Amino acid sequence: MTAPLSPASGPGHHPASGPGPVPGTGPVPGTGPVRGTGPAGRPAPATGPGPAPTPAPTPAPGLDYVLPLRWAEDSGLDELTGYLRRLRRHTRVIVVDGSPEELFERHARRWRGLVTHLRPDPDLDFANGKVSGVVTGMRRATAEHVVIADDDVRYDAAALARLRALLDEADLVRPQNHFDPLPWHARWDTARTLLNRGLSADYPGTFGVRRSTFERMGGYDGNVLFENLELVRTVRAWGGRELRPLDLYVRRLPPDAARFWSQRVRQAYDDLAQPARMAFFLSVLPALAAALLRRRHRAVLAGAGLAVGLAEIGRRRAGGRRVFPFGASLFAPVWILERAVCSWLALAARLTRGGVPYAGRRLRTAAHPVRWIAEHRLGGGARGRQSGRSGSPPARNPAALWEPSQNGLTAESPQRHSATVALPGSTGRPS
Numbered sequence: 001m002t003a004p005l006s007p008a009s010g011p012g013h014h015p016a017s018g019p020g021p022v023p024g025t026g027p028v029p030g031t032g033p034v035r036g037t038g039p040a041g042r043p044a045p046a047t048g049p050g051p052a053p054t055p056a057p058t059p060a061p062g063l064d065y066v067l068p069l070r071w072a073e074d075s076g077l078d079e080l081t082g083y084l085r086r087l088r089r090h091t092r093v094i095v096v097d098g099s100p101e102e103l104f105e106r107h108a109r110r111w112r113g114l115v116t117h118l119r120p121d122p123d124l125d126f127a128n129g130k131v132s133g134v135v136t137g138m139r140r141a142t143a144e145h146v147v148i149a150d151d152d153v154r155y156d157a158a159a160l161a162r163l164r165a166l167l168d169e170a171d172l173v174r175p176q177n178h179f180d181p182l183p184w185h186a187r188w189d190t191a192r193t194l195l196n197r198g199l200s201a202d203y204p205g206t207f208g209v210r211r212s213t214f215e216r217m218g219g220y221d222g223n224v225l226f227e228n229l230e231l232v233r234t235v236r237a238w239g240g241r242e243l244r245p246l247d248l249y250v251r252r253l254p255p256d257a258a259r260f261w262s263q264r265v266r267q268a269y270d271d272l273a274q275p276a277r278m279a280f281f282l283s284v285l286p287a288l289a290a291a292l293l294r295r296r297h298r299a300v301l302a303g304a305g306l307a308v309g310l311a312e313i314g315r316r317r318a319g320g321r322r323v324f325p326f327g328a329s330l331f332a333p334v335w336i337l338e339r340a341v342c343s344w345l346a347l348a349a350r351l352t353r354g355g356v357p358y359a360g361r362r363l364r365t366a367a368h369p370v371r372w373i374a375e376h377r378l379g380g381g382a383r384g385r386q387s388g389r390s391g392s393p394p395a396r397n398p399a400a401l402w403e404p405s406q407n408g409l410t411a412e413s414p415q416r417h418s419a420t421v422a423l424p425g426s427t428g429r430p431s
Contacts, residue, residue: 068133096133126222171240173208186254197314246318268342273366284340
């Protein structure tokens with residue numbers, strides 16, 4: 001049985017009603033107050049004053065937008081609906097919704113005629129449900145250039161246009177997220193972003209990807225915690241080109257403080273996929289304790305100053321000062337201390353519990369190394385691509401790419417999931 005590449009019909013699927021424009025209610029995505037829409041297109045209560053409605057142009061061809069979604073409550077529905085209405089001016093939107101039935105039907109009523117709205121394909125049962133949503137959306141995408149974005153990401157027209165242009169040159173594009181608004185906990189987490197920028201690049205909640213590349217790779221493993229890193233490494237293993245434009249800024253809504261705290265250990269667990277980084281954070285507490293016991297307070301202050309300096313380098317790169325406040329750099333020592341504590345808790349979870357809970361399961365693997373992906377998933381990866389012949393099943397039989405197995409893609413060798421055991425756990429949410 002071959003899963004469809006075009007949108008399916010039937011229960012749980014609500015395609016856009018036609019190619020005509022959908023009236024907008026404000027500026028382009030990410031610029032100002034948001035208005036939602038109610039059933040039958042009636043305006044819903046606004047979150048704030050906004051400019052008068054303007055006619056929406058027909059979505060530009062050649063760009064699709066995949067938004068995997070799984071909500072337990074609808075407090076952000078009006079805001080997201082307003083964003084989707086404006087986004088629809090510039091791209092075809094596919095929302096893959098794994099929410100409970102009551103919420104799914106409410107979303108279907110609000111978004112009918114606005115987006116393609118459907119459930120994850122039933123043959124997909126990845127432990128990381130976000131990947132099931134991404135793969136389902138990519139199956140329905142028709143454009144060569146596709147944006148994959150979390151539900152808290154807010155593109156504007158300029159960012160979409162630039163990302164689309166960059167996909168002419170690359171297989172995967174990693175924009176730079178920034179929080180807006182910036183409550184205290186968002187400034188705290190922004191320190192992580194600045195430190196990453198100071199050394200290399202950050203991992204955002206959105207990517208641009210070529211659909212043909214995604215298909216030829218056979219997607220990516222959805223039984224890992226750090227699914228964004230897994231996608232990046234799969235593209236690298238396949239031999240694809242990745243671009244990391246540090247000045248392609250895309251707004252992201254911050255989580256509330258409760259969710260921020262709930263994500264601390266799980267995000268630290270991601271570092272198990274980056275051993276050198278994990279080793280550094282595990283060394284911070286012993287080094288700090290040794291310095292304090294020896295009364296080397298100047299060394300501690302020097303370390304804190306070094307962290308602030310590195311974050312400030314990241315803030316100043318590629319015009320970052322226009323979206324990152326200086327106060328976020330001052331949080332760098334605090335964030336490093338938090339990550340040092342949580343790294344030990346993450347390591348304990350790996351050793352004693354076999355992983356961390358995520359969406360009702362327990363995930364052991366953060367992400368696979370590039371070499372492992374090339375050998376076990378792609379059958380040679382870049383070497384196969386460069387020779388024009390990959391050892392992967394999709395390359396030998398392109399039609400087999402979207403043939404579903406119980407894992408969602410063509411059945412592969414047992415090694416693919418040997419390190420990923422799904423056990424009961426609690427509900428989580430992608431970063």
